[in-house]
Amino acid sequence: MQIFLWVAAAWWLLALFLVWQYQFSKITQLINARWLKSLMGFLILLPTWFALSHLHQSRGGDWLLFLLVLIWTADSGAYFAGRRWGKHKLAKRVSPGKTWEGVAGAVVSSLLLTLLWLWWSNLAMPAALWLLLLSVLTVLASILGDLLESLFKRQTGIKDSSQLLPGHGGILDRIDSLTAAAPIFVLGLGFIL
Template sequence: MLKQRILTSLVLAPLALVLVFLTPLDWFSYCAGAIVLLGAYEWSALMGICKRVQRLGYVALVGVLVALMQWHWPVDSLWQQGQLLADANYVFTLSFAWWLVATILVIRYPRFSDAWSQGLVMRGVAGLLTLAPLWLALNVLRSANYTDSSQFGSFLILAVLGIVWSADIGAYFCGKNFGKHKLMPKVSPNKTIEGFVGGLASAALFVVGFCYFNGIDPSLWLIYGAMAVIVAAFSAIGDLLESMFKREAGMKDSGKCLPGHGGILDRIDSLTAAAPIFVVFYAWTMTL
């Protein structure tokens, strides 16, 4: 399993970098949409939908929402005079509120599970709130400052990926070597408090290193490090939320398309929370 996981990662990491750095803006948006739709197909299984035609129906619903956002916010017009469009900000305000609710659902699980686990509608809405803002967040980051530097947004996405990946790596090694206290045993029995803290510390160290190598003013390192800790904490919530839905659905993995990793959702679960929260912070810093 570990060998498969490593081999798959060695393939996925270069593909992710090619997508982020070398893909034209429009094609990046289309590829991000395709990833979100694949995630929607897997989410439909978490909803308890078994028939393929019904699962594709949910994918179509998510696709329509993404298409409407693409029509309303073309990827090259999300930023005006260095500021994110106000109505696009509303999406991220809603997303932030959703992840606060998700945090409560995860922490209190299974206490409130009857409120969302018995019907398709609540689980379907949860999927929309999880996946659609991810697509918009990736487009917002990729298109940031695009007229001055076509690669600026690529480095923003790299920063988000770095926070998520460093938090995952730090959580894994700290949890494996020092983990004694369960974090959310009813949601994900293998995660520990020590691993969680190690992940937050690793994310902060990554961002400080990122700032150093990119010549960012040292007076801002503490602020950016604190933001990284918050983003990493929400990335853990994204992971735990998917684990909670998988537990309710009786599934170990969201899919089987990535050997050693499971499905698409198993790879982007942390990013579904981290990317929108990162956008909230980045858009805020642009107003200062």
């Protein structure tokens, strides 16, 4: 199980490089080969499934729910902070609507949720402090997942990944943050608890 999580962590470091390359270079096509796209799908979806399954089996539904609500809270915090105060673009070429102020909103809202979780769960020190740090790292990973999915859409020239959920960008837009966040969260939680 752990090997899938470590492979996922390595993949997301590579994904950070891909997003960085696309954002700050003249490159317009990073991923052309069909086999490479298939490999990326494998590296994104399989570790996410393993992480979510492992989290539920080893830590229970409470921790799985915490992870999901953490990501949803961060997404909402980013959206509202970005809409209200967003001026500085995070990755204009990759996803023009995302701002650094949105990142701050995601981090602050997730820290507030984590403090609420710590109060509810009575997690002792120093694990509580580590969970606060893990929550921030998880949220940053979720933003990377969102950016990578935006990069894939730019590469293929589409705006939404499907029309299944009108106005919501498609099914991938519902899970893109989770694909990066879940393996990182589960890997980190293994060190904390």
